[in-house]
Amino acid sequence: SGKWARAMAILKEFEDKCGTPIGKLRQVADAMTVEMHAGLASEGGSKLKMLISYVDNLPTGNEQGLFYALDLGGTNFRVLRVQLGGKENGVVSQEFEEVSIPPHLMIGSPEALFDYIAAALAKFVATEGEGSHPYPGRQRELGFTFSFPVRQTSISSGTLIKWTKGFSIEDAVGEDVVAELTKAMEKIGLHMRVTALVNDTIGTLAGGRFYDSDVIAAVILGTGTNAAYVERAQAIPKWHGPLPKSGEMVINMEWGNFRSSHLPLTEYDQALDSDSLNPGEQIFEKIISGMYLGEVVRRVLLKMAEEASFFGDNVPPKLRTPFILRTPDMSAMHHDTSSDLKVVGNKLRDILEISNTTLKMRKVVVELCDIVATRGARLSAAGIVGILKKLGRDGAKEGAEQQKSVIALDGGLFEHYKKFSACMESTLKELIGEEVAQNIVIKHSNDGSGIGAALLAASHSEYL
Ligand code: ADP
Ligand code: MG
Numbered sequence: 001s002g003k004w005a006r007a008m009a010i011l012k013e014f015e016d017k018c019g020t021p022i023g024k025l026r027q028v029a030d031a032m033t034v035e036m037h038a039g040l041a042s043e044g045g046s047k048l049k050m051l052i053s054y055v056d057n058l059p060t061g062n063e064q065g066l067f068y069a070l071d072l073g074g075t076n077f078r079v080l081r082v083q084l085g086g087k088e089n090g091v092v093s094q095e096f097e098e099v100s101i102p103p104h105l106m107i108g109s110p111e112a113l114f115d116y117i118a119a120a121l122a123k124f125v126a127t128e129g130e131g132s133h134p135y136p137g138r139q140r141e142l143g144f145t146f147s148f149p150v151r152q153t154s155i156s157s158g159t160l161i162k163w164t165k166g167f168s169i170e171d172a173v174g175e176d177v178v179a180e181l182t183k184a185m186e187k188i189g190l191h192m193r194v195t196a197l198v199n200d201t202i203g204t205l206a207g208g209r210f211y212d213s214d215v216i217a218a219v220i221l222g223t224g225t226n227a228a229y230v231e232r233a234q235a236i237p238k239w240h241g242p243l244p245k246s247g248e249m250v251i252n253m254e255w256g257n258f259r260s261s262h263l264p265l266t267e268y269d270q271a272l273d274s275d276s277l278n279p280g281e282q283i284f285e286k287i288i289s290g291m292y293l294g295e296v297v298r299r300v301l302l303k304m305a306e307e308a309s310f311f312g313d314n315v316p317p318k319l320r321t322p323f324i325l326r327t328p329d330m331s332a333m334h335h336d337t338s339s340d341l342k343v344v345g346n347k348l349r350d351i352l353e354i355s356n357t358t359l360k361m362r363k364v365v366v367e368l369c370d371i372v373a374t375r376g377a378r379l380s381a382a383g384i385v386g387i388l389k390k391l392g393r394d395g396a397k398e399g400a401e402q403q404k405s406v407i408a409l410d411g412g413l414f415e416h417y418k419k420f421s422a423c424m425e426s427t428l429k430e431l432i433g434e435e436v437a438q439n440i441v442i443k444h445s446n447d448g449s450g451i452g453a454a455l456l457a458a459s460h461s462e463y464l
Helices: 002-017 022-041 110-125 177-187 200-211 267-274 283-288 293-308 327-334 342-352 359-390 412-416 418-437 448-459
Strands: 064-072 076-085 091-100 140-146 150-154 157-160 192-198 215-221 225-232 248-252 405-410 440-444
Touching (some): 002 293, 002 359, 022 359, 022 418, 076 110, 076 448, 091 110, 091 448, 140 200, 157 177, 177 192, 192 200, 192 448, 200 215, 200 225, 200 405, 200 448, 215 359, 215 412, 215 418, 225 359, 267 283, 267 293, 283 359, 293 327, 293 359, 327 359, 327 412, 327 418, 342 359, 359 405, 359 418, 405 448, 412 418, 418 440
Parallel strands (some): 064 140, 140 192, 215 405, 405 440
16 A cells, blocks of 8 residues: 555665665774874864773783772662682672662762662672671772763763763762762761772773783673773873873773764654754764664654554554663564564564554564664674774784784673674674684673773772
8 A cells, every 4th residue: 555655665765874885884984083083182172082091001810809899870780899819810709789770860969879879889888798808907999880971080080071871960060970979978987999980891891801811992882882992002192191101091982972974864863862861962872872772763663653654543652752662672573583573563562552563564663673773783893993993903904913802892782682793793794804803803791891890999909
């Protein structure tokens, strides 16, 4: 019928606009490299902030003692306790607890958020067992993974630049997040020193490096997305401090904020952006990360319902609810292998209250998930190639020595959305070629953000 044809036309146009042919991906990778240079050259020189992390010594594996970590950066936060046994014994034990953040605290006051976190941390510290106490006379030390853009002022202090991923607590912007946390801990008599402030990406890099010295970068694909990598200190023109002994400095790219005229953006992305809490910002993140993929799918389905009666004469009311279709549900539909696409049918019924879908309609929904996930995965791969190019590790240089480069990947999207991660890895090979690809390893660095922060707390301990 005419309506079906109209719906297919909407889908087709969306697919065309989302296209990521290899030539376009190369342009994106090149743009990423160019922006990296610009962001390193001067403060505000690029949409890519290329923040200096003050981490100039990544863990070596020799670290020893009891350390805590706090991981805040999504809908949950986690508290961790790690016992490190030095070169011989590595990570002797680790325990963690996950606590969800009530939505009202994500948009309330800084005090309310940090009081809540400090209370959960105190409760966790109270469960310290025999043999897992700090050395007598020493304060407990904590690595704080705070996964929002921060301007570091030292390894253990930094001010919040802006919130992302659904958080919006205006009074915290411009404040030192370590001071806020410390204040909340002191209020309840929890004596703990924050010795490292990092984000999840740097934590993942540190965690990856602890086990494998070939790790040179880390990428997070979770609720949001970001990348960090090890740069030569001399290649950072905007760094005016003393050159670190190691000669290296970890750079927090904040690549979620990358944007380029080469990015395939559609009317749906534009509308998602202008309706978001941070319009005009985090454009790369909004087409790649877990917070948004399902939402893009919802917006296209809504258009098909409104303009082509895709789900019948009435637009299903639930389809109008922003963020109702979450990326894990999209992923479940995308991976549906049943012959009648039962999972798709159930998700449409349970989440969107759309019943009686035909197999033909379900196939269209799967196709739509594929378009959105493929675009995100291929662009993520292009971003990684941008980093490899910046480091001269993409094999482009004639006669360049072929070192192994390991990229630590973490985040729920990468971990659970198999079609996404598989597409990302195959696109990476496509971009750099089979031969060079033999020296590039994508390594799932599970829970790097938590343990990495504890490792950095150790390598920056007051008692060293
Ligand atoms: P965060 O990024 O909030 O620190 P995670 O790294 O655990 O947390 O990532 C969680 C995100 O990963 C979710 O917001 C969701 O977008 C995505 N995710 C989780 N499970 C799945 C899944 N099964 N399929 C696709 N995406 C998932
Ligand atoms: Mg995380």
